[in-house]
Amino acid sequence: MKNAEIYELLVNKIPKENILKNEPMKKHTSFKIGGIADFFVRAKSIEEIKYILKICKENNIPLMIVGNGTNLLVKDSGIRGIVLKIDIDNIKIIKDEKYVSVIVGSGVLLSKLAQLLLKNSISGFEFASGIPGTIGGAVKMNAGAYGSEFKDIIMETTCMNYNGEIFKLNNEQNKFEYRKSIFHYEKYIILEAKLQLKYAENAEDIKKKMEEYKISRKEKQPIEFPSAGSTFKRGTDFITAKLIDECGLKGYSVGDAQVSSKHAGFVINKGNATAKDVLELIKIVKDSVLKKFDKNIELEIEVVGD
Numbered sequence: 143m144k145n146a147e148i149y150e151l152l153v154n155k156i157p158k159e160n161i162l163k164n165e166p167m168k169k170h171t172s173f174k175i176g177g178i179a180d181f182f183v184r185a186k187s188i189e190e191i192k193y194i195l196k197i198c199k200e201n202n203i204p205l206m207i208v209g210n211g212t213n214l215l216v217k218d219s220g221i222r223g224i225v226l227k228i229d230i231d232n233i234k235i236i237k238d239e240k241y242v243s244v245i246v247g248s249g250v251l252l253s254k255l256a257q258l259l260l261k262n263s264i265s266g267f268e269f270a271s272g273i274p275g276t277i278g279g280a281v282k283m284n285a286g287a288y289g290s291e292f293k294d295i296i297m298e299t300t301c302m303n304y305n306g307e308i309f310k311l312n313n314e315q316n317k318f319e320y321r322k323s324i325f326h327y328e329k330y331i332i333l334e335a336k337l338q339l340k341y342a343e344n345a346e347d348i349k350k351k352m353e354e355y356k357i358s359r360k361e362k363q364p365i366e367f368p369s370a371g372s373t374f375k376r377g378t379d380f381i382t383a384k385l386i387d388e389c390g391l392k393g394y395s396v397g398d399a400q401v402s403s404k405h406a407g408f409v410i411n412k413g414n415a416t417a418k419d420v421l422e423l424i425k426i427v428k429d430s431v432l433k434k435f436d437k438n439i440e441l442e443i444e445v446v447g448d
Contacts, residue, residue, distance in 0.1 A: 143201050143202070143203060145163070145180055145181070148180070148181065148197075148201070148203060148223075148224070149161065149163065149181070151197045151201070152181065152183060152194075152197070152224075154193075155189075155190060155193040156183060156185070156190055156193070156194070160183060160184040160185075160186070160229075161181060161182075161183050162179075162181065162182040162183070163180070163181060164178050164179075164180065165178065165179050165181070165182035165225075166178055166179075167179050167182075167211070167216040167220060167221065167225070167447075168216070170182060170208070170211045170225075170227070171211035171212075171214050171215075171216055171370070172210075172211060172212040172274055172368060172369065172370055172371070173211075173214065173215055173216075173368050173369060173370045173411055173415075173420075174368040174411055175215060175216060175218075175368075175411060175415055175416065175417050175420065176214075176215075176216025176217070176218075176220065176417065176447070177216060177217060177218045177219050177220025177221070177417075177447060178220040178221075179220055179221040179224075179225040180220075180221070180222055180223055180224070181223070181224045181225065182225045182227065183224055183225065183226050183227070184227045184229045185226055185227070185228055185229060185230075186229045186230065186231075186249075187230070188230075188302070188308070188333065191226070191228065191302060191306075191331065191333075192302075192306040194224065194226055195302075195304055195305075195306050196306065198223070198224060199304065203223045203224055204221075204222050204223030204224070205223055205224050205226060206221055206223070206224070206225050206226065206446060207226050207228065207331055208225055208226070208227050209227070209228065209248070209249075209275055209276040209278045209279030209282070210251065210274065210275045210276045210279060212274040212275035212279065212370065212371060213275065213279060213283060213370050213371055213442070213443055213444055214370060214443065214444055214445075214446055215370055215417055215420055215421075215443050215444070215445045215446070216417060216446055216447045217417045217445065217446070217447030217448065218416050218417045218418055218447075219447055219448045220447055220448065221446065221447050221448065222448055227249075228248050228249050228276075228278055228331065228332070228333070229249040230247035230248055230249045230333060230334070231247045231249045231250050232245070232246070232247040232250075232334070233245070233246050233247070233250060233255065233258060234246075235262060235264070240340070240341075241338055241339070241340055242262075242264050242338075242339045242340060242341060243297065243336055243337065243338055243339075244259070244264070244336070244337040244339055245334055245335075245336050245337075246277050246334065246335055246336075246337065247277065247333070247334055248276060248277050248278030248281070248331075248332045248333055248334060248335065249276055249277070249278065250276060250277050251275070251276055252270045252271065252273050252274070252275060252276065252277065252280055252285075253271065253272070253274075255267065255270075255277065256268070256270065256271035256352065257271075259339065259348070260345060260348050260349060260352065261345075263341060263342045263344075263345040263348065264339050264340070264341065264342065264348075265339065265340055265341070265342035265347070265348050266295055266337075266338075266339035266340050267295065267337070267339060268348055268351040268352050268355065269286065269287045269288045269289070269290035269355070270285065270287065270290075270292070271352045271355060271356075272287070272352075272355050272356050272359050273285050273287060273371075274371070277332075277335050278332040278335075280292050281296065281299060281316070281323065281325070281332055281335050282323055282325040282326070282332060283321050283322065283323070283442075284318045284319065284320070284321055284322060284323050285321075286321075287355070288355060288358075291318070292318070293313065293316070293318035295337045295338055295339060296313050296316060296318070296335060296336070296337060296338075297312070297313060297336040297337065297338045298310050298311060298312050298313065298335075298336045299311050299316055299332055299333075299334065299335050299336070300332075300333045300334040300335075300336075301330040301331060301332055301333060302330065302331045302333055303328075303329065303330055303331075304329050304331075308333070311324065311330075320375070320376070321375055321442055362404070362405060363404065363405050363408065364402040364403075364404045364405060364408050364410050367402070367410035367411060367412065368410065368411040369402075369408050369409065369410045369411065370409075370443040371408070371442070371443070372407050372408060372442050372443075373407060373408055373409040373424065373441065373442060373443055374386070374407055374427075374439050374440065374441060374442055375439070375440045375441070375442045377437060377439065380435070380437055382407055382431075382439050383405060383406040383407035384406075385431050385434075385435050385437060385439070386401065386406035386407065386427055386430075386431060386439075387406040388434070388435075389427075389430040389431060389434050391406060391426070391427055391430060392406045394423070394426070394427075395412070395423070396419045396420075396422045396423040396426070397414075397415055397416060397418075397419035398411060398412040398413045398414045398415035398416075398419060399411060399412075399415040399416075399419035399420040399422075399423045400412050400415075400423075401423065401427065409423055409424065409427075417445075417447070421445070424441070427439070
């Protein structure tokens, strides 16, 4: 199907300002890397998502769902078809005597939610306050920091399959693992998440903890450079960044892609890195660790594109 025909289908239901044609994905990833997407579409309602699913199915249009692009490396060749960003951004706080339930749309930024919870003296979300990205992406990868993960606070998720059917999954049904969930195995779109949090006696305690985490990130992570966060997963019996460091790879570069000299678990973009540069560097790192320590290290980032 020609792109002009796809565009005509999209504008039937989606506002023109939310449809971007021939859009560089480097504008939509924290790595600042990525080729052209045929269409980058923001969906702000369930009805819009259903419509896009329908036209993709009926016309055999490739579809990729993204959040805030903070865990993605998009290949230089880009992405064919439609890249759909879920922009559902509702937040509802339900209080009882002991706990607080927070129903939050998958498009809400973690930083935005953290600030709202701070204002309402609600604790339990501090660990996520500095994680870039959206609720949807954080749920999908069971994001975590400082000893806590999303599996610890998720009560249920509201999802949609590619037939447009909506259903709920409880914590167990989300099949959370280390940086994984059911959403890695099934084509389910996360619409909302229901979190169980709690009241804090003093909002200053929440603020203090958030500030401590912010300082720690700044000191230990290369947040001054574009990246997709931690590039490699933690090993079951080893610290991946330590092995990479012991291979002498801190600061090693391919083009403008570099193993961070601050934290060897991060590959950063020094300016004009390509996906090819990053993938070549990743291969060097993985091969070096395997050769020296006989350990296979896995990617935490997701590589997408044609």
